[in-house]
Amino acid sequence: MLVKYSEELIEEVRSRNDIVDVIAGYITLKKSGTSYKAKCPFHTEKTPSFSVSPDKQIFHCFGCGVGGNVITFIMKIENLNFVDALKLLADRVGMILPEKDQDIDKKKYRKRKIQYNIHIDAARYFYRNLKNSEVALRYLKERKITFETIVKFGLGYATNHWDGLYKYLLSKNYSKEDIAQSGLIIFKQNQSEKYYDRFRGRLIFPVFDLSNRVIAFGGRILDNQMQPKYLNSPETLIFSKGYHLYGLNHAKNNMKNRQIIIVEGYMDVISLYQYGIQNVVASLGTALTKEQARLLSRYAEEVLIAYDGDEAGQKATLRALDILFSAGCKAKVIRIPNQMDPDEYIRKYKQEGFIYLINQALSFIEYKVMLARSKYSIDTIEGKINFTKEVAQILKNIKSEIEIDAYIKKISRETGIDEAAIKSEVYHNKKSKIETSKNIIGNNRNTIQYKKDKSFVKNSVEKKSAIILAEENLIYMISQDFRLFQIFKQNMKWEDFTDDFHRKIAKIIFEKMENKEYVIPAELLDIFKTEEAGEKIASIFSKELNKEFMEKDIMEYINTIQVYTLQNKIDQLNQNLKKMSKKENPEAINKVYIEIVKLKKKLEELKGN
Ligand SMILES: [Zn+2]
Secondary structure: OOOOOOHHHHHHHHHHOOHHHHHHOOOOOEEEOOEEEEOOOOOOOOOOOEEEEOOOOEEEEOOOOOEEOHHHHHHHHHOOOHHHHHHHHHHHOOOOOOOOOHHHHHHHHHHHHHHHHHHHHHHHHHHHHHHHOHHHHHHHHHOOOOHHHHHHHOOEEEOOOOOHHHHHHHHOOOOHHHHHHOOOEEEEEOOOEEEEEOOOOEEEEEEEOOOOOEEEEEEEEOOOOOOOOEEEOOOEOOEOOOOOOEOHHHHOOOOEOOEEEEEOOHHHHHHHHHOOOOOEEEOOOOOOOHHHHHHHHHHOOEEEEOOOOOHHHHHHHHHHHHHHHHOOOEEEEOOOHHHOOHHHHHHHHHHHHHHHHHHOOEOHHHHHHHHHHHHOOOOOHHHHHHHHHHHHHHHHOOOOHHHHHHHHHHHHHHHOOOHHHHHHHHHOOOHHHHHHOHHHHOOOHHHHHOOOOHHHHHHHHHOOOHHHHHHHHHHHHHHHOHHHHHHHHHHOOHHHOOOHHHHHHHHHHHHHHHOOOOOOHHHHHHHOOOHHHHHHHHHHHOOOOOHHHHHHHHHHHHHHHHHHHHHHHHHHHHHHHHHHHHHOOHHHHHHHHHHHHHHHHHHHHHHHO
């Protein structure tokens, strides 16, 4: 028996399925003015005459005359009857259609409708409060949030009153039962009935669904003494946790390169949006869920994770990467330097700064390698061995030998660890893999080095890379002789050292030498208190370099660092260039290209030295 659904329910299903979004799942739509054009899927044609209007939520073909709304489209393209098409669309947005008794769904629909109304009234109430709240406006002003942005995101403020919203909603003639169901008021039914507003003394962020209806709220404290920092609406008739993404209602209209950026906080979304990065969403106080990942995959081909740089953020990033991959999404990680969050970063470095970070986004593998690198101190032998082992574990999961090889080369270049050593670890205990790939690497002279004993790794990582050696020697030289220091200063700055630890030492040496003071290694040991630093300093300053040759050698070492740095810069620009060519921005591409040519010329000059 065919179930009859109420008009309200049908309308609900239709309005929650954006027609552009649904049709884009079947055919490629191209934006053309206010509508989208495509080749008609219902008749054969060479030039597109099939049109979809997001404003009117209808489609129409000027060629064969077919047309209708999103339900009609699904019926035609999937060859389904009305009820089955409706079920498919309901399923698509996580709605469950009742099997029978349309009275129940009618009642439920009315209940939901009331909740939407309560939420829009509450949003208006919070917004009015904000306009009258000095403290909330000051908070937003300090964060450089403009009035335009406040309106765009419908920001509001919940005062410290216990029952301000409750009284307001009562004055709007909502029943106590409906108000309680909104989750915005908390009822305590003990001896006497008690009630209070869930959100008090908080900046309010309304959460919108894809049809731009308010379905929930998030609240952030203004006074850092209060707890918790963030508070969100509970599950209600109109809000299921883990099914929505904050900001997606805006982001879906501002897609760039089919990418969406996911951040942790409301303020991150709002700030990025205001500074022109508008394809951004937040996962609403929960860790990213499967449903949210699926939602993202509908709009984006690639998701860029830009969580905070702290440890919790790293864990959340790894989890999100897994979830996105299992949802079939490509994902990358945007790293925000100095433990900043996206909000802080974009306020400081603006849109250009953030676009730079987007272009530097790391793949899953690159991100894991980066984490491993920060875990171990690769300046020590032990650190190098452990790092190499962990990297090998990561690389083992890659199927393509060519890809593995590319990563090994890159890691070797960046860390100074011998390529063969990493290879040996990757293929270690993986005999079968080596055998099956013999035709690829069998002729390679390096094959002979794939020994399985661990001492091999140790030996090769012990050989310091030329760059590390050059830096150590330079540190030694400039701390010994004012003349050498002057030569160095004419060619380089202390910031030019590529190794973090070397840079720290060099900075101290610079300060001392500028004051005409010699550096006493023991003093350095006092400054860097760890055992590891002590060992390194000791090893650098125990060098016995021949004074006669130092003046000649210093230029060679400086040259080594300059060549290395320049090569890195060129590699980076080349990578950027690859990413840019997709965007078809000839002017920007040309600029980078000219820069590369310039740097390459400089590199040739340096190498000629
Ligand atoms: Zn047609």
